[in-house]
Amino acid sequence: MRLAIRGSRETPRRSRASRARRLTGAALATFLGAAVLAPAAPAAADSPLRDHAAQQGFEIGAALGADHLQNDSQFADLAATEFNASTPENSMKWSVTEPSRGQFDFSQADAYMDFAQANNQKVRGHTLVWHSQLPSWVENGNFSESELLSIMENHIDEVAGRYAGEIAYWDVANEIFLGDGSWRNSVFYETIGPDFVAEALRMAAEADPSAELWLNDYSIDGINAKSDAYYNLIQDLLAQGVPIDGIGLQAHLINGQVPSSLQQNIQRFADLGIDVAITELDVRIQMPASDSELQQQAQDYRAVMDACLAVDGCIGVTVWGIVDKYSWVPDTFEGEGAPLLYNDNYQPKPAYDAVHAALGGQNDDGDDGDDGDDDPPPDPSGPCAVSYSVANEWNSGFTGQLTFTNNGSSALNGWDLQFDFADGQQVNNGWSAEWSQSGSTVTVSNASWNASVPAGGSVSVGFNATHSGANSEPDSFTLNGQSCSVS
Structure with a gap:
């Protein structure tokens, strides 16, 4: 159930920012050629993930770096062929779009949007207000509350307004709580207080009335103090009439550690009347990855897919990248890696087959992913x-x-x-x-x-x-x- 305030939004307007954001001539052909004109990369299964997802009204997405799309044709091929949704990995973050106060650079974001639209992908805008990847002029600015609110409003108006009507979902506020459920001491919280979240949501609603407005964070996949903080906050926002449409569970997971309460957690948020999505899924492994660890990773990906697919309000799963070699994990977690669906050589891993099977596809050998095709299915109540x-x-x-x-x-x-x-x-x-x-x-x-x-x-x-x-x-x-x- 949506808030009445959402239905009262005005028709999406065009931003006052320039909309001259089309690549031209040879540059456009170079950028889009691999994804749209070249033959698709060899498939690991009967048909790509996006086809099976579409049959279920489900979104299977990936985080896409604009530089990889422009410079790596194999990456662009997989991005176009396999995914019906995507998220700009870094190209819409504050440090990229407004590196100096009032000076906006949309070259990376525009390039990403051209690709996503050319390949009919639903776009998750990421992210408008976040404590990290801020330019120093914001993070270290000594602003009054009213001045920071004005800065925040102008940024949201320019970025969300530029793509009004083209973005399906905005991660409006990102990673606002610590692990114990307390507020993170960002420049926004320290200057404005907890109301910065509601203010950002209202500003985004004005800038892009047609987009769904979301919160997003890591380590809220299961039921814990941090996810409880989001549950309580969203209840409060709904009670105040603040426009809030969804919660993103990032799901940056360790191999073999899918939270046992993942599905229950998804369900309780959906029961609030909002949408839920797995927004940044990866499953990291202690390197070097053994065959048994890759099989465990596949089981983890399947468990996450099944948990989301089992809840009506869970609209999709986005993997935070495509090929292992471009993942953020090795640079952040020493000795860990191999978290994605494709290896460094662009070959699908068992995790890909698990996601494919969860969506109802068949693998190379015609197997639909279930053992014992000739045996009767087990009793649903099971041992x-x-x-x-x-x-x-x-x-x-x-x-x-x-x-x-x-x-x-x-x-x-x-x-x-x-x-x-x-x-x-x-x-x-x-x-x-x-x-x-x-x-x-x-x-x-x-x-x-x-x-x-x-x-x-x-x-x-x-x-x-x-x-x-x-x-x-x-x-x-x-x-x-x-x-x-x-x-």
């Missing part, structure tokens, strides 16, 4: 594993924690977990689920935001209960009527 622990205990009460994992190969769409207490324990209250008890039998049912659990996904819940004397742990559990192993 499961449960861990149970007592987190805290006192004279007549205790706090218990439960985590179950869906070990089946299909997602759960609604679940009931049941177990029996042997010593007369009684549940008083619980969280992250609906709790009920009849006699010794406790039933834990999904909440609205964690009803769907992907294959391999986990759900953690907790409760408070009373006991008298013994407090033995349950020794058996069932999930949707099927017995679970206990760890």
Whole structure:
């Protein structure tokens, strides 16, 4: 559900900035030729990612560097062939577009936009207000609140206004919280206070009334203090009538560490009535990458794809780059790399096949990505594993924690977990689920935001209960009527 204020926006206007941004003659042919006119790079599967994504009304995107598009024809080929959405990697950031106060340079952004439009890609504008990659005149300026607001408004008006009607989504404010959920001490927060976010959203709504307006950050993929801060902020913004349309979960992940609560987190944001996307996905590996690590990476990419595809409000997944050799990861995380879908030699990795299969495609051998094509599909409720622990205990009460994992190969769409207490324990209250008890039998049912659990996904819940004397742990559990192993 969209805010009424969004529907009241005026028809997109043309910016007062010059729109003379077309490459001409030989330059245009050189820039677009590889992507539009040359034969596509050899495909790893039956058809490119974008074709399968389009059939599902889904966006599969990549971050594109304007320099790579202009100077690397293989990169441009893959960008055009495989992706129906894209994000300008750096070319719309403040240090590039307004390196000196009031002096704008859109050459890189224009080049990127020409490519994206020529290849029918939805564009995510990135980013208008961010503490990083700021020119020194902004970051180190000693401005009053009113002056910085004026600077921010002018920048947003010029950048978002230039491409009004051409950008599908704007990352308006980027990385505004620290890991513990507290505000990051950027020049914007220190000078204006937390209201800088709402002000930036309102300014962007004026500059480009047709674009969706988003917040975006890393390490908010699972449910944690930082993602809670965004959840609470978005609730407040909606209550104030501030235009906010979506939240981007960056998903810069470590191999083998996809958050177990990823899908539940996506669902809870979608339940607020906003869109959600995975906006900057990569999965980094300790180098050199072994075959087993590449297979684990493929499983991680599949898990992220499945989590997004399982939630109606999750509109797409964008990978932060295409080929490993251009990734930001090795320069930032010493000894780590190989985070993307293609290796240094532009060959698709197992991660590509995993994304392709998640979108419904087939791999080189005709496999649709599922093992055992001739076998009947497993029961969607699937086998499961449960861990149970007592987190805290006192004279007549205790706090218990439960985590179950869906070990089946299909997602759960609604679940009931049941177990029996042997010593007369009684549940008083619980969280992250609906709790009920009849006699010794406790039933834990999904909440609205964690009803769907992907294959391999986990759900953690907790409760408070009373006991008298013994407090033995349950020794058996069932999930949707099927017995679970206990760890």
